[in-house]
Amino acid sequence: xxxxxxxxxxxxFILLSTLLDGDKYGYEITKTVxxxxxxxxxxxxxxxxxxxxxxxxxxxxxxxxAEAEPGRPGRKYYRITEEGRKAAAAEQENxxxxxxxxxRFIYGNT
Numbered sequence: 883x884x885x886x887x888x889x890x891x892x893x894x895f896i897l898l899s900t901l902l903d904g905d906k907y908g909y910e911i912t913k914t915v916x917x918x919x920x921x922x923x924x925x926x927x928x929x930x931x932x933x934x935x936x937x938x939x940x941x942x943x944x945x946x947x948a949e950a951e952p953g954r955p956g957r958k959y960y961r962i963t964e965e966g967r968k969a970a971a972a973e974q975e976n977x978x979x980x981x982x983x984x985x986r987f988i989y990g991n992t
Contacts, residue, residue: 889923893933895977896923898942898970901962908934908958934960942966 889896900906900914911934912925937943943966947956962970 890929893929894937894942895970895973897930897933897937897960898962898966898973901943901960902967902970905959905961907960911960937966940965942969 896915897911900911900918906914908927908930912930915923915925934943934945938945938960941963943960943962945958945960948959949956
C-alpha cells in the first residue's frame with residue numbers, strides 16, 4: 883500500500899496506537915507498523931519523526947533519551963501521555979464508526 887493520503891491522515895492515530903503497549907524508539911515503531919500491517923505500510927524517517935515531533939508539541943507523546951548497550955549511542959524513546967491515550971481512544975471510536983458506515987456499502991446493508 884502506498885503511503886498516500888490515507889497514511890498521512892492517519893499517522894497520528896497509527897503512532898499513538900503503537901505506543902499504547904509501551905515505549906518505543908523510532909525504529910521499533912516502524913517495525914511494529916510494518917509487522918501489524920503485514921508489510922503493507924512502511925513508515926519512512928522523513929514522515930515518522932516530523933509526526934512524532936508534532937505529537938510531542940501537542941502533549942500526546944513524550945520523548946526521552948535512554949542509554950543503549952555499552953559503546954552504542956543512546957536512543958530517543960517515545961511514550962504516550964494520558965492525553966495521548968484519550969486522543970487514541972477517541973480516534974479509535976471515530977474509526978469504528980467510519981469502518982461501520984463504509985462496511986455497509988462494501989458488504990451490504992446487514
